[in-house]
Amino acid sequence: MTSQITGQFDSVTARSQWIEISQETLALTRRLFIQLVRRPSTLIAGILQPLIWLLLFGALFSKAPEGLIPGGTSYGSFLGAGVIVFTAFSGALNAGLPVMFDREFGFLNRLLVAPLRSRSSIIFSSVIYMTSISLIQSFAIMVTAALIGYGWPGLSGLSIVIVTLLLLVFSVTALSLGLAFTLPGHIELIAVIFVANLPLLFASTALAPLSFMPIWLGWLASLNPLTFAIEPIRAAYSGPLDLNAVLINAPYGAVNGYGCLSVLMALSFGLFFLISPMLNRKLA
Amino acid sequence: MDVFGVESLIQMIELRGLEKSFGSIQALFGLDLSIPRGCLYGLLGPNGAGKTSTIRIITTLLAPDSGSVVVNGVDALKEPCIVRNQLGYVAQEVAIDKILTGRELLELQADLYHLSQSKKIERITFMIQRLDMDSWIDRRCGTYSGGMRRRLDLAAGLLHEPELLVLDEPTVGLDLESRKIVWELLRELKSKGITILLSSHYLEEIEIMADRMAILDRGRVIAEGTPDQLKDELGGDHVTLRVREFSDEKESMQVRDVLDNIDGVKQIVVNRSQGFSLNLVVEGETVLPKLREELTKADFPIFALSQSRPSLDDVYLQATGMTLMDAELAIAGQRDSKLEAKKGMR
Ligand SMILES: Nc1ncnc2c1ncn2[C@@H]1O[C@H](COP(=O)(O)OP(=O)(O)O)[C@@H](O)[C@H]1O
Ligand SMILES: [Mg+2]
Numbered sequence: 299m300t301s302q303i304t305g306q307f308d309s310v311t312a313r314s315q316w317i318e319i320s321q322e323t324l325a326l327t328r329r330l331f332i333q334l335v336r337r338p339s340t341l342i343a344g345i346l347q348p349l350i351w352l353l354l355f356g357a358l359f360s361k362a363p364e365g366l367i368p369g370g371t372s373y374g375s376f377l378g379a380g381v382i383v384f385t386a387f388s389g390a391l392n393a394g395l396p397v398m399f400d401r402e403f404g405f406l407n408r409l410l411v412a413p414l415r416s417r418s419s420i421i422f423s424s425v426i427y428m429t430s431i432s433l434i435q436s437f438a439i440m441v442t443a444a445l446i447g448y449g450w451p452g453l454s455g456l457s458i459v460i461v462t463l464l465l466l467v468f469s470v471t472a473l474s475l476g477l478a479f480t481l482p483g484h485i486e487l488i489a490v491i492f493v494a495n496l497p498l499l500f501a502s503t504a505l506a507p508l509s510f511m512p513i514w515l516g517w518l519a520s521l522n523p524l525t526f527a528i529e530p531i532r533a534a535y536s537g538p539l540d541l542n543a544v545l546i547n548a549p550y551g552a553v554n555g556y557g558c559l560s561v562l563m564a565l566s567f568g569l570f571f572l573i574s575p576m577l578n579r580k581l582a
Numbered sequence: 583m584d585v586f587g588v589e590s591l592i593q594m595i596e597l598r599g600l601e602k603s604f605g606s607i608q609a610l611f612g613l614d615l616s617i618p619r620g621c622l623y624g625l626l627g628p629n630g631a632g633k634t635s636t637i638r639i640i641t642t643l644l645a646p647d648s649g650s651v652v653v654n655g656v657d658a659l660k661e662p663c664i665v666r667n668q669l670g671y672v673a674q675e676v677a678i679d680k681i682l683t684g685r686e687l688l689e690l691q692a693d694l695y696h697l698s699q700s701k702k703i704e705r706i707t708f709m710i711q712r713l714d715m716d717s718w719i720d721r722r723c724g725t726y727s728g729g730m731r732r733r734l735d736l737a738a739g740l741l742h743e744p745e746l747l748v749l750d751e752p753t754v755g756l757d758l759e760s761r762k763i764v765w766e767l768l769r770e771l772k773s774k775g776i777t778i779l780l781s782s783h784y785l786e787e788i789e790i791m792a793d794r795m796a797i798l799d800r801g802r803v804i805a806e807g808t809p810d811q812l813k814d815e816l817g818g819d820h821v822t823l824r825v826r827e828f829s830d831e832k833e834s835m836q837v838r839d840v841l842d843n844i845d846g847v848k849q850i851v852v853n854r855s856q857g858f859s860l861n862l863v864v865e866g867e868t869v870l871p872k873l874r875e876e877l878t879k880a881d882f883p884i885f886a887l888s889q890s891r892p893s894l895d896d897v898y899l900q901a902t903g904m905t906l907m908d909a910e911l912a913i914a915g916q917r918d919s920k921l922e923a924k925k926g927m928r
Contacts, residue, residue: 318696321693321696322693322694322696324693325689325690325693325694326690328690329679329682329686329690332681332682332686333679333681333682336681337681402923402924403677404673404675404677404923405677405678405679406677407643407673407677408677408691408694408738409694410642410643411641411642411643411666411669411671412666412691412694412695413663413664413666413667413694413695413696414663414694415696482924483924
């Protein structure tokens with residue numbers, strides 16, 4: 299159909315296409331936020347849980363010998379970045395659940411029978427929603443960490459937190475939605491989430507630096523996407539942020555700040571372009 | 583534009599040779615159907631006949647294994663999005679979000695169909711009035727009765743003023759008030775030239791409302807036409823005969839052989855599910871006395887004999903050897919709706 303249409307017309311339709319995609323996306327996002335406001339318990343739990351992590355883990359290692367962590371930071375401020383990233387990660391990993399319930403209750407049919415410009419709107423709305431929640435959670439974590447005396451990453455730190463979380467949440471949300479459309483039901487999805495969650499935490503630098511790990515775990519941790527999100531934030535906490543500085547001394551070589559962000563960026567785009575056409579095909 | 587020729591000027595929906603299987607269960611066996619523009623078309627059939635599968639294919643929710651689907655001149659398998667723009671769909675199972683209010687659901691729906699802000703407000707206000715939802719539209723959907731949900735769903739399906747409205751068993755489980763409102767609305771829509779396709783396993787509903795109809799049975803169209811045509815095609819009056827209250831197969835076969843030789847008896851069906859009663863189509867005034875005479879001669883008693891104008895149920899019975907109600911009962915225990923929901927999940 300579009301083949302005979304002139305270039306000028308094409309740009310008009312492209313413009314209206316983006317208007318329509320944002321209309322769909324906003325409407326779907328609005329629904330998620332209405333649900334959140336009317337059922338705030340998940341958000342409250344989602345804010346409290348990382349704070350408890352921070353307090354308990356921080357306390358657990360509060361008498362650790364000075365200089366345990368390379369660079370001379372306290373374990374508490376070392377931990378902050380790990381908790382922020384892990385919280386965002388597990389939140390995003392759960393993003394597929396509401397979609398799975400929509401499938402199971404048939405609400406998804408309402409979306410599928412509608413002339414959506416792009417079914418990526420479903421992904422976009424979940425990403426906007428999850429990112430907002432992660433930012434709220436991270437902010438709560440950072441304020442608490444500051445109050446306990448673990449420090450404050452400063453303005454550049456804040457911006458790196460936002461960029462990193464956006465990339466991480468985007469890729470993990472896309473992955474979770476991909477699972478929500480391929481797995482048979484919510485039981486299976488919960489099982490996958492359950493199995494993926496903690497191992498990814500332990501096989502990352504969230505709780506301990508690479509130098510503490512045996513070689514094999516060091517390999518895993520320096521391939522783990524969580525590590526690429528944790529280290530830039532951690533660097534922001536430990537002083538003026540320099541993305542050119544080496545942040546990960548991986549067994550395969552050194553990775554600097556830009557390297558970390560590039561990996562996350564590649565992951566986001568890779569997963570999006572893998573999963574988005576899959577949604578459209580699966581749902582055609 | 584119109585690659586499907588003149589046919590698509592006349593027909594809103596053209597289905598050809600639809601086949602669909604779910605695993606080992608075949609739901610549709612080469613189903614053909616043409617639904618003219620501007621008509622209220624009824625799809626009648628017992629549970630399991632394939633109504634929902636057919637409707638889900640038309641509404642682009644389900645892809646057939648083979649066959650063609652043309653809706654409003656557009657190939658629904660190639661251009662599903664164009665088709666989605668033009669049709670409103672009211673599903674058999676109403677899917678609502680319990681946490682949203684009815685109004686919020688309508689707003690969501692309006693945005694999914696890309697209505698402009700002003701159009702959105704105008705249409706939502708109109709539908710709320712038209713379906714008399716004012717007093718409860720701002721309550722959460724979780725508190726709605728079945729009738730309210732169905733009305734909300736109908737409003738949602740009509741929000742973007744589609745040319746074609748597809749409803750799957752719209753009046754199942756409705757209270758009288760809601761049922762009346764729904765029917766009135768459908769009549770009004772029809773008078774505005776909107777094509778309506780609705781499925782039902784209620785005979786009366788289809789008989790009264792539909793301009794044209796098809797009877798579906800086990801994934802095939804077994805009869806098609808206006809309700810009157812279908813009844814007339816039976817060609818005569820309908821007679822139910824029981825030689826005794828509960829007969830057996832052997833006896834009813836013997837009776838059938840006797841009746842077969844009588845002039846004016848056009849068709850005989852043994853109704854296994856009704857104590858082997860016999861259902862005949864007869865023509866002419868003299869048939870009934872003749873029939874009594876022959877039966878007496880052959881030494882058969884007569885427990886009951888009645889003659890009536892044919893109903894749609896007779897049409898169904900004549901085609902399948904079962905009444906619609908019995909077909910319904912026969913399938914009732916066999917379907918695992920939970921499993922189907924899971925397998926049919928998108
Ligand atoms: N998702 C499904 N999984 C397995 N079987 C199904 C599914 N959907 C329908 N069927 C089967 O296909 C046949 C037709 O079903 P359906 O189209 O729902 O009929 P109707 O709407 O007339 O009751 C039935 O035998 C039913 O059990
Ligand atoms: Mg059905």
